[in-house]
Amino acid sequence: MAMVLVPEQKVILCGEYGVGKSSIFRRFTNNTFVTATDRKSTLGLDNFDKIYRIGDKDIKLQLWDTGGMERVASITSSYYKFSEAAILVFSLDNPSSFHTLSQHLLDIVTYAETAKIFLCGNKTDLVTDPPQISDAEIESFCEQCQSLITNTYRISCRTNEGIEEMFTDIAYQLVNSNRARLELQSMEKHGFKITQSNEELTEEGCLC
Amino acid sequence: MDEEYDAIVLGTGLKECIISGMLSVSGKKVLHVDRNKYYGGESASICPLEELFSKFGAPAPDESYGRGRDWNVDLIPKFLMANGSLVKLLIHTGVTRYLEFKSVEGSYVYKGGKIAKVPVDQKEALASDLMGMFEKRRFRNFLIYVQDFQQEDPKTWKDFDPNTQNMTALYEKFGLDKNTQDFTGHALALYRDDDYLNRPALETINRIKLYSDSLAKYGKSPYLYPMYGLGELPQGFARLSAIYGGTYMLDKPIDEIVLGEGGKVVGVRSGNEIAKCKQVYCDPTYVPDRVRKKGKVVRCICLLDHPIPNTKDALSTQIIIPQKQVGRNSDIYVSLVSYTHQVAAKGWFIGMVSTTVETDNPENEIKPGLDLLGAIRQKFVSVSDYYEPTDDGLESQIFISQTYDATSHFESTCMDVLDIFKRGTGEAFDISKIKRDLEDEEQ
Numbered sequence: 001m002a003m004v005l006v007p008e009q010k011v012i013l014c015g016e017y018g019v020g021k022s023s024i025f026r027r028f029t030n031n032t033f034v035t036a037t038d039r040k041s042t043l044g045l046d047n048f049d050k051i052y053r054i055g056d057k058d059i060k061l062q063l064w065d066t067g068g069m070e071r072v073a074s075i076t077s078s079y080y081k082f083s084e085a086a087i088l089v090f091s092l093d094n095p096s097s098f099h100t101l102s103q104h105l106l107d108i109v110t111y112a113e114t115a116k117i118f119l120c121g122n123k124t125d126l127v128t129d130p131p132q133i134s135d136a137e138i139e140s141f142c143e144q145c146q147s148l149i150t151n152t153y154r155i156s157c158r159t160n161e162g163i164e165e166m167f168t169d170i171a172y173q174l175v176n177s178n179r180a181r182l183e184l185q186s187m188e189k190h191g192f193k194i195t196q197s198n199e200e201l202t203e204e205g206c207l208c
Numbered sequence: 209m210d211e212e213y214d215a216i217v218l219g220t221g222l223k224e225c226i227i228s229g230m231l232s233v234s235g236k237k238v239l240h241v242d243r244n245k246y247y248g249g250e251s252a253s254i255c256p257l258e259e260l261f262s263k264f265g266a267p268a269p270d271e272s273y274g275r276g277r278d279w280n281v282d283l284i285p286k287f288l289m290a291n292g293s294l295v296k297l298l299i300h301t302g303v304t305r306y307l308e309f310k311s312v313e314g315s316y317v318y319k320g321g322k323i324a325k326v327p328v329d330q331k332e333a334l335a336s337d338l339m340g341m342f343e344k345r346r347f348r349n350f351l352i353y354v355q356d357f358q359q360e361d362p363k364t365w366k367d368f369d370p371n372t373q374n375m376t377a378l379y380e381k382f383g384l385d386k387n388t389q390d391f392t393g394h395a396l397a398l399y400r401d402d403d404y405l406n407r408p409a410l411e412t413i414n415r416i417k418l419y420s421d422s423l424a425k426y427g428k429s430p431y432l433y434p435m436y437g438l439g440e441l442p443q444g445f446a447r448l449s450a451i452y453g454g455t456y457m458l459d460k461p462i463d464e465i466v467l468g469e470g471g472k473v474v475g476v477r478s479g480n481e482i483a484k485c486k487q488v489y490c491d492p493t494y495v496p497d498r499v500r501k502k503g504k505v506v507r508c509i510c511l512l513d514h515p516i517p518n519t520k521d522a523l524s525t526q527i528i529i530p531q532k533q534v535g536r537n538s539d540i541y542v543s544l545v546s547y548t549h550q551v552a553a554k555g556w557f558i559g560m561v562s563t564t565v566e567t568d569n570p571e572n573e574i575k576p577g578l579d580l581l582g583a584i585r586q587k588f589v590s591v592s593d594y595y596e597p598t599d600d601g602l603e604s605q606i607f608i609s610q611t612y613d614a615t616s617h618f619e620s621t622c623m624d625v626l627d628i629f630k631r632g633t634g635e636a637f638d639i640s641k642i643k644r645d646l647e648d649e650e651q
Contacts, residue, residue, distance in 0.1 A: 043451070043452060043453055044233075044451060044452055045451070046302065046305070046447075046451050047305075066450075067447055067450035067451040068450060068455075069446075069447070069450045069456050071455070071456075072455065072456060072457045072458075073456035073457050073458040074245075074458060076247050076443035076446055076447060077247075077255075077443065078306055078307075078436070078439075078440045078443040078444060078447070079443075079447065081306075081435075081436060081440070082308070110277070191308030191309045191310045191434070191435040191549075192308060192309060192310070192426075193304060193305070193307075193308060193309070194290075194295060194298065194299065194304050194307075194309055194432070195299065195304065
């Protein structure tokens with residue numbers, strides 16, 4: 001049975017509580033936006049897959065949200081494991097969410113060493129004149145991080161500005177950087193996922 | 209913290225995390241607190257290696273140990289039975305998607321100072337050097353009986369009543385000698401002592417079936433081990449709880465469990481803050497006045513730069529030393545994991561020897577296990593008490609888990625969790641409920 005496997009890439013959202021990670025997640029999953037913090041709308045929703053076509057290649061981005069663990073506690077280290085990309089989110093109208101980025105960056109490089117990191121300023125709709133966080137500050141942050149940050153985006157979950165473009169670009173960056181690796185991917189280095197076996201599924205099917 | 213919850217869970221060990229996840233999934237409002245800065249309590253995997261050395265007061269590891277961050281060392285060694293309860297819980301809750309596993313390569317049993325592969329099917333039984341020629345045939349007949357045995361179909365019981373007759377009687381029926389009984393009871397049915405001999409045979413038959421069904425799942429051995437160590441398990445269930453609305457707080461000391469009328473819990477106090485709740489679920493360390501000491505476990509973490517001798521260079525192994533082989537009342541367990549599981553730097557292995565303490569020289573008790581490991585580069589011995597609750601929680605609404613025991617797998621862990629859940633909620637955990645939710649999500 002020949003089957004073309006679409007490579008699945010785990011992409012995680014990181015950043016302070018309240019910068020709009022779940023809003024990005026909601027835009028990604030069903031392209032909606034809610035103003036108030038309404039945790040119920042993502043309750044039970046764990047991660048979401050979407051396929052992007054880059055040139056002649058398909059790539060599946062699997063986006064993960066934190067589940068709000070960072071509100072009071074820290075995120076578990078296992079959240080970062082097996083991720084290929086991390087979107088480091090801050091809020092353009094909230095300088096403190098920008099100034100704590102380095103801590104989140106450290107977590108990413110510690111627990112997901114090989115993940116590509118993308119910087120994302122959310123809430124462009126709330127930027128004042130002059131901006132709360134200047135372009136120069138953002139540039140200098142990226143310089144300090146040397147080559148750790150692959151690309152930077154400015155988006156608004158409220159207006160939907162720049163979101164699709166961001167994910168398409170992330171997919172593009174992953175396809176390009178991983179081209180060689182994806183083709184060589186072997187089971188040897190990896191473990192396997194446990195799933196319900198086909199046999200059990202048929203047994204259950206018979207009960208209906 | 210000053211809010212009202214249906215349940216407050218104290219401690220983020222595996223049992224508490226599973227309970228927290230199950231409660232959140234059932235729609236309860238849960239606050240989950242740990243006094244430590246990290247998730248997992250005793251079920252955490254220690255990273256980096258420097259932290260393990262300092263935890264045991266040893267000087268920092270030298271360069272030969274590679275990068276400290278490449279190590280994730282479990283404090284409590286256990287494997288998952290591929291067809292066991294924890295795997296079922298992982299599948300039904302969807303927590304399996306956070307984890308990757310590897311099959312444990314070898315399963316051995318100790319006999320007369322040497323180790324031999326545990327024989328599980330007819331072919332292996334006949335090839336095994338654990339038994340003489342005639343005994344092999346008897347053992348093979350016994351295995352066939354167990355394989356064909358169906359609890360629902362008395363015809364497969366073959367004139368033996370597994371509900372009333374004990375295991376000794378079943379061994380006698382097949383004429384198995386003491387030696388064969390020993391590895392069957394301890395390396396296949398995974399009993400820690402010999403009490404099972406006098407209990408109805410059904411229990412043991414089911415345990416042997418669990419072993420062989422687990423083996424059939426992924427080959428090599430019936431055991432699985434998660435990449436990055438066992439500490440990934442509590443974290444996975446914690447995420448499940450958070451995804452379903454559970455609130456997490458770490459580094460939060462608990463000063464008092466506040467009781468109301470009739471000794472029933474009404475909240476939990478940390479400093480000046482009180483979180484109100486209807487129920488508390490916790491490990492024994494949070495309620496020293498509601499638990500009693502049941503015994504002691506000795507565990508020795510051994511860092512090796514080679515596999516265990518005579519295991520065909522397996523990168524992961526379990527060896528069971530049945531009690532009688534070394535004149536004890538409880539078995540000694542040896543387990544090995546390695547760099548292939550991302551728990552050690554390249555070329556390194558982590559051996560673990562553990563048993564229930566019987567004398568006042570626990571370190572000497574595990575010597576037969578240590579002797580199997582070959583040269584040990586570094587070892588850390590710990591002796592810890594294990595506790596069981598004296599309060600069943602029905603009045604106080606405080607539900608306490610038992611400390612992790614010396615067993616080599618998670619079956620007793622899951623039984624404790626399901627029992628606590630049932631006492632706490634008055635109903636058995638409905639796994640079909642989550643499954644439906646997960647299917648909805650996929651649509």
